[in-house]
Structures are given as C-alpha cells and as structure tokens.
Amino acid sequence: MKRWIRIFIISVFAIAAVSLVVIQFYQTRRTFSINDNMFNVGVGNAMDEVIRQLGGNALQPSETPSETFNYQELDSLIVEQLLVNGIDIHPVVGLYNGTERSFLYSSDPQHEQQLEESPYRYSFHPAGVVSTSQFFIILSFPSAQLFLQRNSNLFVYLSFFLVVIIAAMFIISLRAMANQRKLDQMKSEFINNMTHEIKTPLATIGLACEMLRDETISQDSESRKNFIGIINDENQRMRVLVETILQSAKMSNKNFRINPKEVDIHQIIDKVSTSFKLPISNRNGKLTIDLQADPSVVVADELHITNLVYNLIDNGIKYSSEAPDITVSTRIVEGQLELRVSDHGIGISKDDQKHVFEKFYRVSTGNVHNVKGFGIGLNYVAQVVKLHHGHIALESELGQGSTFIVTLPL
Ligand code: ADP
Numbered sequence: 001m002k003r004w005i006r007i008f009i010i011s012v013f014a015i016a017a018v019s020l021v022v023i024q025f026y027q028t029r030r031t032f033s034i035n036d037n038m039f040n041v042g043v044g045n046a047m048d049e050v051i052r053q054l055g056g057n058a059l060q061p062s063e064t065p066s067e068t069f070n071y072q073e074l075d076s077l078i079v080e081q082l083l084v085n086g087i088d089i090h091p092v093v094g095l096y097n098g099t100e101r102s103f104l105y106s107s108d109p110q111h112e113q114q115l116e117e118s119p120y121r122y123s124f125h126p127a128g129v130v131s132t133s134q135f136f137i138i139l140s141f142p143s144a145q146l147f148l149q150r151n152s153n154l155f156v157y158l159s160f161f162l163v164v165i166i167a168a169m170f171i172i173s174l175r176a177m178a179n180q181r182k183l184d185q186m187k188s189e190f191i192n193n194m195t196h197e198i199k200t201p202l203a204t205i206g207l208a209c210e211m212l213r214d215e216t217i218s219q220d221s222e223s224r225k226n227f228i229g230i231i232n233d234e235n236q237r238m239r240v241l242v243e244t245i246l247q248s249a250k251m252s253n254k255n256f257r258i259n260p261k262e263v264d265i266h267q268i269i270d271k272v273s274t275s276f277k278l279p280i281s282n283r284n285g286k287l288t289i290d291l292q293a294d295p296s297v298v299v300a301d302e303l304h305i306t307n308l309v310y311n312l313i314d315n316g317i318k319y320s321s322e323a324p325d326i327t328v329s330t331r332i333v334e335g336q337l338e339l340r341v342s343d344h345g346i347g348i349s350k351d352d353q354k355h356v357f358e359k360f361y362r363v364s365t366g367n368v369h370n371v372k373g374f375g376i377g378l379n380y381v382a383q384v385v386k387l388h389h390g391h392i393a394l395e396s397e398l399g400q401g402s403t404f405i406v407t408l409p410l
Contacts, residue, residue, distance in 0.1 A: 006177065010174065010177070013170060013173070014170070017166055017167065017170050020163065020166065021163055021167070024159055024160075024163050027159070028156055028159065028160065031156050032156070039087065042082070042085035042086055042087050043082065043085070043087065043120055043139065045081075045085050046078065046081035046082045046084065046085045046087065047078070047081070047120075047122045047137065047139075049081045049084075050074075050077050050078050050081050050122075050137070051122060051124060051137070053077060054074070054077075054124075071095070071105045071107075074093060074095070074105075074137070075093050075107055078091065078093055078137075078139065079091075089141050089142070091120070091139040091140055091141045091142075092106065092107050092108045092111045092114065092115060092139070092140040092141075092142075093105075093106070093107045093137065093138075093139060094106040094107070094112065094115040094137070094138040094139075094140070095124070095135060095136075095137060095138075096115070096116075096121075096135065096136045096137075096138050097134055097135060098134045098135065098136055099134040100134075103115070104135070111140055114140045115138045115139075115140045116138070118138050118139060118140040118141075120138065120139040120140065120141070121136050121137075121138045122136060122137045122138075122139075123135075123136055124136055124137050186360040186375075189360075190360065190374055190375075193372055193373065193374050194245070194374065196372055197241060197372055197373075197374075198238065198241070200372075201234035201235075201237055201238050202238075204230060204234050205230075205231050205234050205235065208227040208228075208230045208231045208234075209231070211223075211227050212224065212227050212228075229278055230278075232275075233275060233278055233279060236275045240307055240310045240311070240314070243303075243307055244307055244311065244376060244377060244380050245374070245376065247303075247304065247307065247380060248359075248376045248379065248380040248383070251380070251383045251387070256387075258300075258301035258304060258384075258387045258388070259301050259303075260299045260300055260301055260388075261299065261300075261301075261302065262297050262298075262299055263297065263298060263299075263300050263302045263305060264296050264297050265293065265296045265297070265298060265300075265305065265330060265337060265339065265408075266291045266293070266296040266330065268302065268305055268306050268309055269289060269291065269309055269328055269330070269339075270289075271306070272306060272309045272310050272313060273287055273289055273313070273328065275310075276313055276314075276317065276326075279317060280317060280324055280326070283317070283323050283324055284323040285317065285320070285323040285324035285325060285326070286323070286324070286325050286326070287313075287324075287326045287327075287328070288325075288326070288327040288328070289327075289328050289329075290327060290328070290329040290330075291329070291330050292329065292330055292331040292332075293330035293331050293332050293337050293338070294332065295332075295410065296330060296337065297410075298337055298388075298408050298409070298410055300388050300408065301384075301387075301388070304384040304387070304388075305384070305388075307380070307384070308380075308381050308384045308385070308406070309328070309339070309341070311377040311378070311380065311381050312341040312381060312404050312406075313326060313328065313341060314377070315343075315377060315378070315404075316341055316342070316343035316345060316402070317343075318371050318373065319343065319345040319346050319371060319402070320343055320344065320345035320346070321345065321346055322344075324343060324345070325343065325344045326341065326342070326343050327340070327341075327342045327343075328340070328341050329342075332410075333407070335410065336390075336407045336408065336409055336410060337407070337408045337409075337410055338405060338406070338407050339405070339406045339407075339408070340403055340404070340405050340406075341403070341404045341406075342401060342402065342403035342404075343401050343402055343403075344400070344401040345401050345402065346398070346399065347396045347397050347398040347399050347400050347401055347402055348363060348394070348396040348398065348402055349363075349398045353394050353396060356378050356394065357378050357379055357381075357382040357392070358375075358379060359375070359376055359379040360374070360375040360376065360379075361375050361378075361379075362374075362375040381404075381406075385406055385408070388408055388409075389409055390406060390407050390408040390409065391406075391407045392404065392405065392406050392407075393405040393407075
C-alpha cells in the first residue's frame with residue numbers, strides 16, 4: 001500500500017473515531033443531565049405526596065414534631081413514595097428546624113453534616129397549617145447509589161462499550177499496519193542480505209578456481225590444498241545457509257516432522273568444528289572443544305543438530321570483533337545432555353536477549369550492522385531444540401561475550 005494512501009486512511013479513520021467519541025461524549029452528558037432532571041422531578045413528586053399525606057398530622061407552629069408523629073412512619077412513607085416514582089434508594093432522612101439550625105430527627109445521626117449540605121430539602125408546610133413552617137424534611141442519597149440511579153440507562157453503557165470497541169479496533173488495525181510494514185521491510189532486507197551472502201562465497205569460489213587454473217599454482221601442492229580448502233569452506237558455508245533458510249521455511253509448516261535416530265553429538269561437534277578450523281585460524285582465533293558428556297548419544301535428527309551446532313559456532317565467530325575465542329563443551333546435567341557454545345564476542349544486551357530467537361530479529365546497534373546475516377539462524381536453532389523437546393538458554397553480557405546453552409533429553 002502506498003504511503004500517502006496509508007496516511008489518508010489512518011487520518012480519515014482517526015478523524016471519524018475522534019468525532020464519534022466527541023459526539024458520544026456530548027450525547028452521554030445530555031442523557032446524564034436528562035436523567036438528573038428526571039431523578040430530581042421524581043424525588044420532588046414523591047416528597048409532594050409525602051407532605052400531602054402528612055397533612056393529617058399537621059404541625060402547629062407551637063408544637064414540636066416529636067410530639068405529633070412517628071418518625072419511622074416518615075421514613076417508610078418517603079421510601080414508599082420514592083419507589084412509586086421509580087427511585088429505588090433508601091435515603092438518609094432528617095427533620096430540620098431551620099430557625100434553630102438543629103435536627104429534630106435524623107435517620108442516621110452520623111450523616112447530619114451531609115444532610116445539612118444536601119440540596120434535597122423540602123419545606124414542611126402541611127395543608128391546613130396557617131403559619132410559616134420553620135421545618136424542613138431533608139433527604140441525602142448515598143453518592144454511589146445516586147450515580148447508578150441517575151445513570152442506569154442501558155443505552156449509555158452500550159454506547160460507551162461500543163466506543164471502547166471502536167477505539168480498540170482502531171489501535172489493533174494501526175498495529176497490524178505497522179507490523180505489515182515491518183514485515184515488508186524485513187523481507188526486502190532479507191533479500192538484500194541473502195544476495196550479498198550468496199554472492200560473496202560465489203565470488204571467492206570463482207577466484208579460487210581461477211587460481212587453480214593457473215598451472216604454476218596448481219602444481220604447488222601447498223597452494224592447491226589451500227585453495228581447495230577455501231572452496232570447501234565457502235561451499236559448506238553456502239550449504240548451511242541454504243539449508244537453514246529452507247529448513248526454517250519448512251518448519252513453519254505445522255505438519256513438519258523431524259527424522260530422529262541415534263546420533264553421537266560428539267561426532268557431530270568434531271565434524272562441524274573441523275570446518276571452522278581454517279576461518280578461525282585466519283582470524284588468529286581459538287576453538288576449544290571440551291566434550292565431557294557420557295553418554296553422548298541422543299535420539300535426534302542428525303541434519304538439524306549439525307546445522308544447530310554450525311549456526312551457534314558461526315555466530316560466535318561472526319559476532320567477535322577481536323580474534324574469536326570459542327568454546328564448545330558438553331556434559332550431563334540432571335540426566336540430560338547439555339551443550340554450551342560460548343564466545344568472548346560483542347555480547348547481547350538484556351533487552352535484545354528477549355528477541356534474538358524471533359524470526360528476522362537482528363540487533364541493530366553499533367558495529368553489528370557490519371556483520372551480514374538474516375536473523376533466522378537463532379530462530380531456526382530454537383525451533384530445532386523445541387522439536388527435540390529440549391531447552392535453549394542464553395547468558396550474555398554486552399561487551400563480554402555470550403553463552404548459548406542447549407539441553408537435549410538423552
Ligand atoms: P544473523 O543471521 O543476524 O546472525 P541470528 O538469528 O543467528 O541471525 O542471530 C540474531 C541476532 O542475534 C544477530 O543479528 C546478532 O545480533 C545476535 N547474535 C546472535 N548470536 C550472537 C553472539 N554469539 N554474540 C552476539 N550477538 C549474537
């Protein structure tokens with residue numbers, strides 16, 4: 001998808017989503033305010049009826065209400081009338097003497113302060129009483145219940161829920177688009193790297209063949225051996241490269257099966273390390289082999305285990321900026337075969353350690369860019385370990401080196 005089309009779609013979607021949220025916000029506020037009014041009207045109607053019914057119990061200005069009526073009745077009358085008006089909340093009720101600023105009665109003395117501040121205040125002026133009443137019935141509603149009662153509108157919750165879904169979908173789509181872009185970038189990077197990685201050994205082989213054609217060189221057995229060695233190494237390098245790419249692609253298929261048989265890990269290590277002797281000595285490096293595991297035979301797929309060992313040693317060499325110093329060791333730990341490949345190379349930061357086993361992931365800082373690769377080697381290694389019901393761990397310190405620990409069941 002072209003960049004401008006992507007930006008256009010994201011902008012239109014963002015504007016539409018934001019507008020929808022704003023409209024919904026105002027709509028919800030309007031609904032809240034209508035609900036608020038309806039609630040207040042309901043309480044007002046209920047209290048009109050309460051005061052009308054209390055008319056028979058009329059207070060005389062000289063009397064105090066405590067002598068004339070039963071407060072429990074006042075409470076239940078209010079609750080009953082509130083219910084009739086669709087309000088299912090039990091309020092705190094108070095009877096207030098406005099002149100003396102004191103409560104004659106409150107259903108919950110702890111809430112008198114709230115009662116005094118409550119806007120639900122009704123002049124208690126029953127019909128038939130001539131004087132101006134000093135008394136008020138005051139109601140106070142518990143705030144949480146009040147909120148629910150006012151806003152118990154399914155429509156409000158539903159629209160709020162829909163807005164959340166739209167926002168979530170928007171974020172998911174943006175992430176999917178970003179992932180798609182990243183994948184496209186990784187794909188083109190992968191093709192560039194692959195072209196480079198294959199071209200280089202081909203050029204080296206071509207050059208070595210050219211040299212061997214020269215009779216003066218081909219007759220010198222030492223030089224001939226040297227060039228044949230170069231051809232062999234580059235050939236092996238390309239073989240593993242192509243193998244890793246092919247096997248990694250194959251492994252993505254759910255039906256992929258390994259071909260296990262009894263193999264001696266030590267023999268595999270010996271074979272692989274031989275092919276690294278020349279490249280390591282060319283860089284004045286050192287490869288230490290310390291094989292302690294006994295027994296060293298596991299049931300495994302020889303091809304994949306060979307590629308696994310090759311990839312780990314190859315990485316150790318690739319990611320050593322100085323002369324490579326690689327150690328490959330095996331031992332038996334808790335009835336399992338443990339293979340360790342350590343180097344004293346550039347190391348991997350804690351953050352990157354979490355990602356290096358992901359497909360196409362490459363550490364993209366410092367001089368690592370100078371090292372060519374595809375970011376599939378470690379992913380392939382991890383898949384091979386998983387298919388063998390083993391375990392892989394990484395211990396690494398930036399600038400100090402890395403150790404890959406593969407554990408395989410015997
Ligand atoms: P690549 O083809 O890039 O080497 P890998 O999957 O083998 O791909 O490795 C992924 C990344 O992990 C590499 O790009 C590199 O940054 C880092 N890495 C792998 N092995 C080592 C190591 N031994 N030392 C330091 N970094 C390593």
